[in-house]
Amino acid sequence: MITVQNLQKHFKLNKQYRGAWGSVRTLFSREYEVVKAVDDISFEVARGELVGYLGPNGAGKSTTIKMLTGLLVPSGGELAVNGRLPWRDRQAYVARIGAVFGQRTTLWWDLPVIESLELLQHIYHVPNGRFRQNLADFETMLELKPFLNTPVRSLSLGQRMRADLCAALLHDPDLLFLDEPTIGLDVVAKERIRQFIRHVNRERGTTVLLTTHDLSDVQKLCDRVLIIDRGKLLYDGSLDALQTRFGGRRELVVDLAEPYSDVSVAGATVVARENGRVTYQFTREEIGASELIGRLSQRFRIQDLAVREPDIEATVRRIYEERLLEN
Amino acid sequence: MNHALTIYWRLLGVQLRSQLQYRLAFFFDVVAMSSTIFLEFASLALVFQRFETLGGWTLGEVAFLYGLEELSFGIMDMVFSGFDPSYFGQEIRRGSFDQLLLRPLNLTMQVFGSKFVLRRLGKIGMGLAVFLYAQTLITVTWTPAKLLYLPFVVFGMVCFFGGLFIAGATITFWTVESIEVMNIFTYGGGYLIAHPMHIYQTWLRRLFTYVVPAIFLNYYPALYFLNKPDPFNFPAIAPFVAPLVGILALLASLAFWHFGIRFYQSTGN
Numbered sequence: 109m110i111t112v113q114n115l116q117k118h119f120k121l122n123k124q125y126r127g128a129w130g131s132v133r134t135l136f137s138r139e140y141e142v143v144k145a146v147d148d149i150s151f152e153v154a155r156g157e158l159v160g161y162l163g164p165n166g167a168g169k170s171t172t173i174k175m176l177t178g179l180l181v182p183s184g185g186e187l188a189v190n191g192r193l194p195w196r197d198r199q200a201y202v203a204r205i206g207a208v209f210g211q212r213t214t215l216w217w218d219l220p221v222i223e224s225l226e227l228l229q230h231i232y233h234v235p236n237g238r239f240r241q242n243l244a245d246f247e248t249m250l251e252l253k254p255f256l257n258t259p260v261r262s263l264s265l266g267q268r269m270r271a272d273l274c275a276a277l278l279h280d281p282d283l284l285f286l287d288e289p290t291i292g293l294d295v296v297a298k299e300r301i302r303q304f305i306r307h308v309n310r311e312r313g314t315t316v317l318l319t320t321h322d323l324s325d326v327q328k329l330c331d332r333v334l335i336i337d338r339g340k341l342l343y344d345g346s347l348d349a350l351q352t353r354f355g356g357r358r359e360l361v362v363d364l365a366e367p368y369s370d371v372s373v374a375g376a377t378v379v380a381r382e383n384g385r386v387t388y389q390f391t392r393e394e395i396g397a398s399e400l401i402g403r404l405s406q407r408f409r410i411q412d413l414a415v416r417e418p419d420i421e422a423t424v425r426r427i428y429e430e431r432l433l434e435n
Numbered sequence: 436m437n438h439a440l441t442i443y444w445r446l447l448g449v450q451l452r453s454q455l456q457y458r459l460a461f462f463f464d465v466v467a468m469s470s471t472i473f474l475e476f477a478s479l480a481l482v483f484q485r486f487e488t489l490g491g492w493t494l495g496e497v498a499f500l501y502g503l504e505e506l507s508f509g510i511m512d513m514v515f516s517g518f519d520p521s522y523f524g525q526e527i528r529r530g531s532f533d534q535l536l537l538r539p540l541n542l543t544m545q546v547f548g549s550k551f552v553l554r555r556l557g558k559i560g561m562g563l564a565v566f567l568y569a570q571t572l573i574t575v576t577w578t579p580a581k582l583l584y585l586p587f588v589v590f591g592m593v594c595f596f597g598g599l600f601i602a603g604a605t606i607t608f609w610t611v612e613s614i615e616v617m618n619i620f621t622y623g624g625g626y627l628i629a630h631p632m633h634i635y636q637t638w639l640r641r642l643f644t645y646v647v648p649a650i651f652l653n654y655y656p657a658l659y660f661l662n663k664p665d666p667f668n669f670p671a672i673a674p675f676v677a678p679l680v681g682i683l684a685l686l687a688s689l690a691f692w693h694f695g696i697r698f699y700q701s702t703g704n
């Protein structure tokens with residue numbers, strides 16, 4: 109459904125001048141630096157998938173979504189959605205997709221939610237019956253009722269996001285793009301949004317591509333994750349596979365009953381030592397937890413111990429920080 | 436296009452409703468808007484107390500010119516509100532323009548529909564009042580041809596200044612800081628053509644004749660309406676090119692606007 113090949117977006121940032129005529133100078137200046145917001149990215153998304161696009165701030169997520177929704181023209185590479193180039197014939201293309209940008213609203217600021225939705229019905233030529241049916245569905249699932257008659261400017265962030273999701277789906281798009289749909293929301297609101305996205309994907313068969321910097325979005329929603337950092341695609345696959353590949357380092361924290369000068373042990377490395385507490389790291393492939401504990405208890409008197417399973421969050425953080433996936 | 440037009444009317448209706456929701460506030464807005472123009476015109480009228488004429492034109496003749504310009508500029512300001520560079524620049528910075536790109540509708544139509552400032556009626560009404568006041572001071576020999584041509588003059592100015600708004604809005608794709616520079620042309624241009632243009636220094640008048648042909652929008656039509664001789668000996672057709680000048684300015688701005696959109700789609704905001 110989506111084909112992206114060696115996609116690039118490079119921004120030229122003009123040198124900024126100050127002063128009264130500074131803006132005019134900036135306009136005609138030839139000095140610039142290049143920001144490679146998206147740098148040679150390739151992937152495909154099949155119909156019906158729910159794909160997470162994960163990366164820290166400034167990674168290039170929004171820029172990718174903007175190209176996929178036709179807002180930005182790529183500076184290199186290829187990009188086709190259903191065989192179409194999004195920025196060509198913009199109107200025909202956007203009529204078939206839905207998009208929500210987390211920090212912005214597509215609704216009219218001064219209008220009650222319901223009036224915005226009715227305007228969108230006309231803009232997208234949604235037949236009356238279909239509109240009412242969809243609205244009824246979304247109204248229950250997103251609990252829109254309490255604020256349908258409230259002007260958009262008075263909505264909370266969570267309410268606004270729910271209204272925007274409804275607005276993006278009224279015309280039954282095949283494809284839904286979400287840029288940071290849970291940004292700034294509390295845990296309960298996040299969960300509600302996630303449930304809805306899952307529902308739309310499973311029950312309506314809508315293909316969803318969502319960006320996030322929040323790993324739990326991906327963990328709870330997506331079978332497949334694309335990890336991006338500094339414009340480069342680092343990983344494309346399942347989170348589980350990522351965990352087995354990079355997240356193998358478990359930790360054993362031991363409180364020793366007596367001070368020892370040498371606390372090293374075969375099969376594990378000491379990563380921290382403070383008073384009587386020693387932290388070892390080891391991998392599943394090298395040694396099992398019980399064997400390691402056995403070895404330690406032969407040499408030292410142990411007061412207490414705990415095994416810490418590696419968490420995916422730490423894994424992803426390590427991927428960014430240590431650039432594990434780059435070659 | 437038809438579809439876009441229907442949506443435009445809907446957007447307009449929605450805005451009018453929300454602007455009229457608070458009647459009293461709206462009323463005061465209109466009063467405030469018309470009183471600025473009233474004061475501006477009153478101070479101009481005071482000049483005539485001392486000098487009787489301005490470049491040989493009486494108060495009534497200048498009021499004719501002034502009223503016609505204010506009326507037209509007000510109509511433009513209302514219809515082209517969405518392109519007002521200071522408003523549009525803000526929309527660009529907030530990223531709202533992206534939302535327009537996401538909708539399956541003609542973009543220009545969407546910007547027209549994005550804002551419609553009804554309280555400009557204050558300015559329009561005041562311009563009309565000054566124009567009518569002029570009729571009480573001087574006797575204009577109206578002929579059917581003159582009456583027929585009058586709306587075209589208004590139309591020319593609306594198109595021309597609308598074009599300037601669109602050009603100014605387009606520039607905000609590149610930089611929001613030059614709005615001030617752009618305002619010099621729109622509001623400054625409006626001010627200039629509200630006065631008899633032969634009073635200006637030669638270089639300024641030439642600038643607004645050959646570079647920005649605003650002299651043909653109001654001054655030349657006024658010469659025709661008031662049966663005044665042309666001090667610059669232009670061909671006899673000069674008073675009648677106003678609508679053409681307006682349309683050409685608007686078309687040129689729209690071309691620039693479409694170029695700007697393409698630029699925006701390659702750079703974002």
Ligand SMILES: Nc1ncnc2c1ncn2[C@@H]1O[C@H](COP(=O)(O)OP(=O)(O)O)[C@@H](O)[C@H]1O
Nearest residue numbers: 119143145165166167168169170171702703704
């Ligand atoms: N319109 C633009 N002009 C210049 N640089 C931009 C523009 N949009 C984004 N960038 C830069 O590109 C990089 C990626 O931005 P973005 O795609 O917004 O990241 P993310 O959404 O992952 O946080 C950042 O360094 C950002 O500053």
Ligand SMILES: [Mg+2]
Nearest residue numbers: 169170171288
């Ligand atoms: Mg972003």
